[in-house]
Amino acid sequence: MYMLSPEGIVNSWNAGAQRFKGYTAEEIIGQHFSKFYPAEDQESGKPSRALRIAAEQGKYEEEGWRVHKNGRRFWASVVLDPIRDDAGQLIGFAKITRDVTERRQAQEALRASEERFRLLVQGVTDYAIYMLSPSGQVTNWNQGAQRIKGYTENEVLGTSFSRFYTPEDQEAGIPAAALRKAADDGRTEMEGWRVRKDGTRFWAHVIIDAIRNDMGDLIGFAKITRDITERMETARALEQAREALFQAQKMDAIGKLTGGIAHDFNNLLAVIVSGLERLKSRPDDAPNPKVLASMERAANRASSLTEQLLAFARKQPLKRERHNLNELLRTFDPVLQQVTDRTVRVHFNLAATLGEVMVDATQFEVAILNLMTNSRDAMPKGGNLTVSTEEVILRPGEIPSLPAGRYAKVTVSDDGDGMTAEVAARAFEPFFTTKPVGEGTGMGLSQVFGFVKQSDGDLTIHSAPGQGTSISVYLPVDNSLESGKAE
Ligand SMILES: Nc1ncnc2c1ncn2[C@@H]1O[C@H](COP(=O)(O)OP(=O)(O)OP(=O)(O)O)[C@@H](O)[C@H]1O
Ligand SMILES: [Mg+2]
Incomplete structure (x- = not known):
């Protein structure tokens, strides 16, 4: 001064x-x-x-x-x-x-930073970024907004953002509700249809943030919109393709199954029909015992085929009783040993304690026989076949189809040929076999599958070409009475 x-x-x-x-x-x-x-x-x-x-x-x-x-x-x-x-x-x-140099420098810096920020927001073209007044009027507009919504800044400044919504949404009061929610919660995020200037619609991902000053007064909203139509459509197309593939695979499997049944029954019926004809052509003679015997065989075979199909369809009558699978395996032992020849060494590896399960003992034996027969067939030059038991506790989702809890797990594994992923995926289908015509019916694993499913269990299969195969059956431990009998 x-x-x-x-x-x-x-x-x-x-x-x-x-x-x-x-x-x-x-x-x-x-x-x-x-x-x-x-x-x-x-x-x-x-x-x-x-x-x-x-x-x-x-x-x-x-x-x-x-x-x-x-x-x-x-x-x-x-x-x-x-x-x-x-x-x-x-x-x-x-x-x-x-x-006032410092004040001026601070103002300059602020202006420069605002300018940089404005350029940044302006330059973004993949996102519509703009601000709204507390009542929803557009107060600024970036290039992305222009590109996505089609309006220029001049057309849109000062007008209500509800124009970007579909007439249905406008009618339902969605725009105002969105601002209310952002004001209440600080932010709201949503997806939905929005309308471009030319009237076309796009699927938008929207975030609205409430902007408040230091005093906490609402001074407006920041809005970021992304056009995710393409992403949504890709996802939908993928879903459709998956659905179509699933449908095709299902039809293919049903076709195989129907073909298999028709073929097998046809052969069996042919034996019976030709037998009947021979009997009819000589009404006065005593029936030829050979013809009768072959007719009977065909009829029995047909009936066992129906049983296997019923097993796969989980419709066979099961006699479920409480059993300790270790004990069942021990009583089956003589039969199981016969499955294999001298080149295959059979090992039993049974758990010390195993909770009891509700199973049909006969069907369980058939299932283990089927698994062991497959292992033997996979080891034409001999090898090791192991049957092991174990009690396990499954976590939720560990085997998707099974609830968490205690299970008796029986595993049949071999060090044989193994399976490719394609074979493993289809191995449980009825009539699916890789064995030469006349050697395999393809009904073995479908019996195992149907029986296990019908007993409230499930199975897993681990196999790779040259790496052997290991198939595990999980059956729920019966907790209803005393559980886990120690041996
Ligand atoms: N332990 C295994 N090792 C390798 N491949 C196996 C094994 N178990 C099953 N497979 C494959 O799964 C297919 C289907 O098995 P499944 O038991 O259902 O029928 P199959 O053994 O061919 O005939 P069937 O049991 O009626 O005599 C087999 O043909 C084979 O290709
Ligand atoms: Mg088999």
Whole structure:
């Protein structure tokens, strides 16, 4: 703060002035104040203009560059007041100068950062990013918004964002509800149909954030919209393809099954029909016992085929009783040993304790026989066949079809040929066999499958070509009475 004569000569000087401008009082008193202006301002007569304006208008205010004694410029806020005596005669000026360089720098930085941010948001084209007033009027608009929604900034500023919604959604009050939810929860996220300027629809993923000032007042909303139509359509197409594939596989399997049944029954019926014909053609002779025997065999075979089919369909009558599978396996042992020839070594690896399960003992034996026969067939040059038992506790989802809990697990494994993934995937289908015609019916594993499923269990199959095969049967431990009989 210092004083000037009416002509602009410095005639008082304070400590603050010395600090800002670098001059001591001795150095500057008596000098013209234009010294503080940059050369170009001095040339254009800016200092005397300032005095004139102050004298005429009673005050002069400006912000501008000033020069320190050391030559450094600083940005100053300047107020110049004329001082008059009682008669109104101008006797000088009071000058207050503030160094506002820092404030100016801060403003500049803020402006630059806002500009950078604006450019960033503006440059994003994959997302519509824009702001809404608290009542839902669009207050700015980026390129992405223009690209996705089709409106230019001019068309859309100041209009309600509800125009982007379908008429149904507008009717149902969805836009306002979305803002309410964002205001209440701070943010809302949703997917839905939105409408472009040209009337076409797109599937949008939308996030609305409520924007509040430091006082917590709602000052608007930030909205980010992404067009995910393509992603949604890809997902839908994939789902359809999967469905179609599943359908095709199902039809294929049903075709195989029907064909298999028709073929087998046809052969068996042919034997019976031709037998009947022979009997009919000689009504007076005693029936040929050979013909009768072959007819009977065919009929029995047909009936056992029906049983196997019923087993697969999980429709066979089961006599379920409480059994310890270890004990069942021990009683079957003589039969099981016969399955294999001398080149195959059979190992039993039975758990010390095993919870009891509700099974049909005969069907269980048939299932184990089927599994062991398959293993033997897979080891034409001999090998090891292991039957093991174990009690396990399944976690939820560990085997998707089974609830969590205690299970008796029986595993039949071999170090034979193994299966390709394709064979393993179809091995349980009735009539599916890789064995030469006449050797396998393809009914073995389908019996195992049907029996296990009908006994509330499930099975897993681990196999790879050359790596052997291991098939495990899980049957739920019966908790109804005393459980887990120790042996
Ligand atoms: N332990 C195994 N090792 C390798 N392949 C196996 C094994 N078990 C089953 N398979 C494959 O699964 C197919 C189907 O087995 P499944 O027991 O249902 O019928 P099959 O043994 O061919 O005939 P069937 O049991 O009626 O005599 C077999 O043909 C074979 O390709
Ligand atoms: Mg078999």
